Amino acid sequence: MAGKTPVFYIGATGYIGGSVLAKLLTDPSADTLDITALVRSEDKAAKLEKFGVRTVVGSFKDVALVERLAEAAHVVFSMADADDLPMMQAILKGLKQRHAKLGDLPILIHTSGTGILTYGQETKGMAATDVIYDDSDFEQIANIKPEAVHRNVDNAIFEADADGYCRAYIVLPGIIYGIAKNQLVDAGIQNPYSFGIPMLIKAALGRGRAGMVGKGLARWPNVHIDDVVDLYVVLYDAVVEKGPEGVDHGARGYYFGENGESSWADISRAVGLVMVELGLAADAEPTAFSDEELVKYFGSVEIGNYFGTNSRARANHSRALGWKPRYTTQDMLASIKPEVEAILRQQK
Numbered sequence: 001m002a003g004k005t006p007v008f009y010i011g012a013t014g015y016i017g018g019s020v021l022a023k024l025l026t027d028p029s030a031d032t033l034d035i036t037a038l039v040r041s042e043d044k045a046a047k048l049e050k051f052g053v054r055t056v057v058g059s060f061k062d063v064a065l066v067e068r069l070a071e072a073a074h075v076v077f078s079m080a081d082a083d084d085l086p087m088m089q090a091i092l093k094g095l096k097q098r099h100a101k102l103g104d105l106p107i108l109i110h111t112s113g114t115g116i117l118t119y120g121q122e123t124k125g126m127a128a129t130d131v132i133y134d135d136s137d138f139e140q141i142a143n144i145k146p147e148a149v150h151r152n153v154d155n156a157i158f159e160a161d162a163d164g165y166c167r168a169y170i171v172l173p174g175i176i177y178g179i180a181k182n183q184l185v186d187a188g189i190q191n192p193y194s195f196g197i198p199m200l201i202k203a204a205l206g207r208g209r210a211g212m213v214g215k216g217l218a219r220w221p222n223v224h225i226d227d228v229v230d231l232y233v234v235l236y237d238a239v240v241e242k243g244p245e246g247v248d249h250g251a252r253g254y255y256f257g258e259n260g261e262s263s264w265a266d267i268s269r270a271v272g273l274v275m276v277e278l279g280l281a282a283d284a285e286p287t288a289f290s291d292e293e294l295v296k297y298f299g300s301v302e303i304g305n306y307f308g309t310n311s312r313a314r315a316n317h318s319r320a321l322g323w324k325p326r327y328t329t330q331d332m333l334a335s336i337k338p339e340v341e342a343i344l345r346q347q348k
């Protein structure tokens with residue numbers, strides 16, 4: 001492994017993390033990477049080793065372990081959790097120690113999400129709002145409130161980057177859709193499913209009719225999992241090719257993942273059409289969830305109402321890196337039928 005870039009990978013068994021790892025392992029640059037993944041399941045760790053990935057069995061809640069593994073890496077992929085501040089603090093502590101001891105300038109690629117843009121845009125589905133965030137508008141990005149979801153973790157990353165001991169890049173996907181297909185899924189290592197649209201589908205199947213929050217008028221961006229994978233690879237390759245200073249980083253290092261947006265009602269209506277087609281509902285038109293249903297299907301009214309927030313994003317910064325997403329909102333709507341069928345198979 002001499003001469004290879006040491007990489008610490010968190011989230012290798014997840015929907016996003018597994019999909020990106022699967023691509024990195026088949027990328028022409030795969031031979032340059034010495035990847036260590038932190039994995040909770042011993043069984044999955046053993047399977048992952050067969051793909052040439054070193055594994056450490058453990059949880060990212062073990063912050064001493066995370067700190068040690070981060071210190072040992074020149075590149076950290078944080079693909080598991082957009083909200084775990086202690087985990088991120090441990091990563092940053094490890095990177096800071098590495099910088100102090102070796103003079104290395106480590107690279108952090110972290111996964112946040114466009115949920116951050118919902119702050120102040122919560123309309124419970126009764127309206128679309130007109131605030132549209134552009135990831136290349138650094139002033140607009142700087143004004144996102146610290147109270148916004150995910151923002152506490154992102155702010156800790158910005159501070160670390162500004163301190164100068166690492167270079168950090170943050171990917172913020174919108175609603176990711178599509179069932180992941182790759183060698184890690186085939187080997188039973190990776191979760192192939194997203195959660196946003198599948199949650200709406202499970203609720204619809206449970207109540208026998210598609211549902212939405214309020215009138216479903218609020219809007220979110222969407223992006224296909226394969227395009228998300230490409231975004232991480234384009235970003236990582238750009239950092240390698242141009243050097244860490246050649247790519248906007250830290251507070252200027254937000255990269256949205258979106259290739260179109262829709263209302264929540266559009267998504268739910270597509271679910272309804274599939275249910276009618278499969279003989280599971282009489283009417284395709286979604287109706288509003290009651291508070292009781294929000295609790296039953298999403299865990300709480302607050303979580304359920306997330307499906308009635310607005311998150312409006314334009315990924316101009318990501319596109320300027322050379323990212324060319326291929327799938328559109330029409331593809332997102334067409335992806336709902338296979339998702340419904342997969343959930344029905346799981347529920348059998």
Ligand SMILES: NC(=O)c1ccc[n+]([C@@H]2O[C@H](COP(=O)([O-])OP(=O)(O)OC[C@H]3O[C@@H](n4cnc5c(N)ncnc54)[C@H](OP(=O)(O)O)[C@@H]3O)[C@@H](O)[C@H]2O)c1
Nearest residue numbers: 011012013014015016040059060080081082113173176191
């Ligand atoms: N999917 C989307 O549409 C979307 C969009 C934007 C942002 N995001 C954000 O991206 C992040 C990842 O999402 P995802 O869809 O890839 O979720 P996921 O499929 O549930 O993957 C989560 C990953 O984190 C790992 N993990 C969880 N707790 C852990 C722990 N204590 N120690 C070690 N590993 C742990 C899981 O491992 P196990 O296999 O052991 O569970 C899995 O590898 C989340 O924060 C999510 O909010 C997701």
